[in-house]
Amino acid sequence: MPHTAPEDRGGDMNPDAATEAFLTHRNLLFTVAYEMLGSAADAEDVLQEAWLRWVGVDLDDVRDQRAYLVRIVTRQALSRLRTLGRRKESYVGPWLPEPLLTSPDVAEDVELADSVSMAMLLVLETLQPTERAVFVLREVFDLDYDEIAEAVGKSPAAVRQIAHRARAHVAARRPRGVVSPAETRDALEAFQRAVQTGDLQRLLDILAPDVVLLADGGGIKQAALAPVVGAGEVSSVLGRIRPTQLVQAAHVNGYPALVFRVDGEIDTVMAVRIEDGFITGLYAVRNPEKLARMGRETALHR
Template sequence: MNDRSEPTADTPAPPVRGGRIDSATEAFVAHRNLLFTVAYEMLGSAADAEDVLQETWLRWVGVDLETVREPRAYLVRITTRQALSRLRTLGRRKESYVGPWLPEPLLTAPDVAEDVELADSVSMAMLMVLETLAPTERAVFVLREVFDLAYDEIAEAVDKSPAAVRQIAHRARAHVAARRPRGVVSAAETRDALEAFQRAVNTGDMQGLLDILAPDVILLTDGGGVKQAALAPIVGAGTVADVLRGIADAVLQPAQVNGCPALIVRLNGELDNVIAVRIDDGQITGLYAVRNPEKLSYIKRETTLHR
C-alpha cells in the first residue's frame, strides 16, 4: 500500500532557519512521537501516519504562533483533521485490497509495553476492533480514551459540538467494549501463550497446538496480493493448526510488536511475516499474520510511541 522501503517515524522535522520557524520546529519535534501515535491509532498504517505528520508540519509552519495558546493541543487538532481525511481515502483503498487488510505492525521499544493502556490501545487486536468504527467515532474514541483529551478539545478537532462528541464517545465506547478481548491480558499471559504456540509449531506437537488455540480461533493472513495468503479468514482450531504446519521449519523470533509479545517469522533467513495474537480466557482466539512486504518495513527498527 506504500512503496517506501524504510521507516521514517523517527526522522526529525524538515530543517529550517529563523527565530519564528525554529520555535515551530522545536514544538513540532517535542510532540512528534505523540502526533505519530495519534495518527497511527487512527489509521492502523505507519506509512500513512508518516504522511499525515508531513501534512501536519506543512500546516503548522504557516500558523501564527503568537495566536496559539497550547501548541500540543493545536498540533493534535491538525493531526486529527489530516488523519480523518486520510482515513476516508484509506477506506477506499481497503475496498480494493486483495484479501484481509491488517494493520501495519511496529517493532516497539520496551517502554511502550510498560504503559499498559498505551500497549493495549496499539495492540493488533485493539486496532482490529477500531477498524469497525466509523472515522469520526474512531477519532473521538482514540482522543478521549487513549489520550484523555477534553470533550471541547476533541470537538474542535473533529468539527462537532462538545455535546455531539459526548454522544459519539459513548456510542464508540460501547461498540469497542462489546468487541474487545473479554478481560485484561497481561504481557506475561500473552508471552506464555506465544511460547506454548511456538513450541507446538516448531515440534509439530498437534495436540499442544490444539490446546493453546481456542476452538473457534480465527487466523487472518495479509499478503496484499504480493505474497501468498488466504483470501478469507481461516476459522477453527483444527483447520488453523493444519495451515500452521507450513511454518514448522521457520525460525520464530519473539519480539515486542505494537507494545505486545509477538513472533517474527523468518524463512531461509529472510523476514517472511509477523504474527500477533489475541488472547481470551488463556487461549489464542485470534492470529494476525502480516506477510505483505510493504507493511513490514517498520519491523526493521524500533518505533517510539508516546501518549
C-alpha cells in the first residue's frame, strides 16, 4: 500500500495556507528525504530548505500542493545526496544510516518499516542518486511516473527505465524476506538477555553462522574498521560489552533494536536483521554525531 499524506484541502487560500499545506505533508516529506539520505539531520535540513522555497511560491499557481512539495524536497535531497556521497568516500570505517526513532505504528506497517530499515537503507546506498530517488518515490510511495519525472528532471520514459533498473538492483540485494515485528521482538529479547549476562553460548545459539556486524564509530568512537563476520567473531566482540551499560529496547528504523546507555547518555544503537529465527545482521551506530538527535526527537509515525 502506498504511503501518502492526507489529501490537500480545497477552498480559498488564507494567510496561513502555505504553513497548513506544509504541515499537512511534513511527515511524508521527511520520510522521502530520510529514505534518500539515510540521515535524519540532513532530512531536517532539506525540509528547512524546502520550506524557504515553498513560502516564496504563489499558491494560486500550484495545481497539486503535495506533488509540488515532493518535487522541491526531492530536488533538494538529490543535491545534498551528491555532496554526502563525496564525504562518505573519506569516512572512517563502515558508514551506517543515522538511526531513526520510530513509533510502534510504523512497525505495524510492514512495507514502511522495511523501507526505512537499516538493511534496506544500506541497499539504497548502492544506487546512484537519481536511481535512489526514483526507487523511493515509485516503490515506496507509489507516485506516478509523470510526477516522478517532474521531481527528478527526466522524461517519463527515462524514469520508467531508471525504475526498472533500480528495482532489479534492489531485488538482487535486499534481505531475503520480510520478518514480522513479533518475530524480531522475540529474537531481540533473547539477544538482549545474552548481551546483558555476557552468556557467549546463548549468543552463539541465536547468531547465524555467517552473521555480519557493522559498527559505525565515524573515527570518533572505537569501532571495528571492517565488517566482523561469523558467529564466533561477532560473539567475541559482543562479549566485551561492559555490564555497567544500561541496555534498553526501542523501536528504531521500523523494528525493535537495542539502545546502550552509559551514565544516562546514548552510547550505541544496535539494530538487528533476523532471518529464519537467527540474527544475520547487526548494525551498531556509535558515532555520537549520529546519536545526538535521537534522544530529543519525536518518533516518526505513519
